[in-house]
Amino acid sequence: MSGVGKALCTPLLEWYDDVRRDLPWRTNPTPYRVWVSEIMLQQTRVEAVRGYFTRWMDTLPTIRALAEAEESVYLKLWEGLGYYSRVRNLHKAAVLVCDAYGGALPADYDRLLALPGIGDYTAGAIASIAFGLPVPAVDGNVLRVSARLNDDFTSISEPKFKKETRSLFCECMPADRPGDFNQALMELGATVCLPNGAPLCEGCPVQHLCIGFHRGHAALLPIRAPKKARRLERRTVLLPRYGELVGLSRRPDSGLLAGLWELPSLDGSLSPDAVRTTLASRGWQTGKLLSLRPAKHIFTHVEWHMTGYYVELSAPPDELTFVTPAALRTDYALPSAFRAFLSVIEEDA
Incomplete structure (x- = not known):
């Protein structure tokens, strides 16, 4: 220099x-x-x-x-x-x-x-x-x-x-x-x-x-080392409703978004029929299933392309934690990757 x-x-x-x-x-x-x-x-x-x-x-x-x-x-x-x-x-x-x-x-x-x-x-x-x-x-x-x-x-x-x-x-x-x-x-x-x-x-x-x-x-200038290409992952994100409540799950304690609350999701970009079949195999009692607008979220090393569904439930699955929309807004930290799917319940919050 x-x-x-x-x-x-x-x-x-x-x-x-x-x-x-x-x-x-x-x-x-x-x-x-x-x-x-x-x-x-x-x-x-x-x-x-x-x-x-x-x-x-x-x-x-x-x-x-x-x-x-x-x-x-x-x-x-x-x-x-x-x-x-x-x-x-x-x-x-x-x-x-x-x-x-x-x-x-x-x-x-x-x-x-x-x-x-x-x-x-x-x-x-x-x-x-x-x-x-x-x-x-x-x-x-x-x-x-x-x-x-x-x-x-x-x-x-x-x-x-x-x-x-x-x-x-x-x-x-x-x-x-x-x-x-x-x-x-x-x-x-x-x-x-x-x-x-x-x-x-x-x-x-x-x-x-x-x-x-x-x-x-x-x-x-400046010169930078070339960045590694992001890994693309396709996810199917669910917005579960049991009455007025919203179902959340907790992410694993390690890895991406470790330990945070999230909307539950499934691997891949699934059709409505595939979602119903998968949820039934897990014991979920589903009613109405509505498609939500797709969304994309970019992390440092991975990019999520997300298909979304609004899922009405006739019984609350044990694997989810159900909260009011108001509590979701004030008490639960939800990563911004999932925010795109919450617009349909914002009026309830």
Whole structure:
């Protein structure tokens, strides 16, 4: 990498002071607020997180409150954000922090890194933003900025590139504003040095330092390792009704959407007759069976193509848990993959 880093600090921070977005977690950036926001923002858009963050802090305002919360509470607050292992690790880490550190996150990068669900980036973000420690926080935005600034055609997926990026920005990090410096780099990547398209170079405060821009390569960078193709799965999703109640099942404790509530489903894309035959073999007493609009949901490594059926039952199968539509809305965390099939009962909630 080239030595463009040292000249970044002043123009980048001046730009950040002028244009940074007003985000709820930037107000009163306590260690807990920074931590929760950074976990929520992983693989999630900023605008989607605003409401989640506010609701979370209203319900679980402290680490101890999270540590003592029932699983149903924090899962419901997380409903729709996906990657539910993140929130389970949040809870595990909160319990550890209460046991080991008296309910306060440690002001130490290595100790932060040792907590469940906290990696290099999150530990760096908490350490720098909340505690003022001069530690880099290198996420995808920062890797992209680094590749363009240095006109570097190394894949940003390579550990070597991430290590060199950390070293570059560590060298030029201001001792008095490490958190703002890290956030300025992230802000630049999120709002100007954009992913998945041409960067907005004319609005960049460090355009004069960007080798990729001056060589005409900015739009070609960064280089990424090719993604593996998603596995396609066909599912038949059921919306079981027993009177006014809705039937739910619990997913296995491991694998995709582990341990979460779901609408029951069957392998494959089944016809109405095949659904009736399968359910009868399981002892379900079915009445009316209505087709629902098909839906698709994309996970990181798998894509579900779903056929849906509304199933009226004359008796409740033991394998299901039946809840009111209102309880489903307020008390049960249902992954967004199943939300497409709930429109027919929303008026009951």
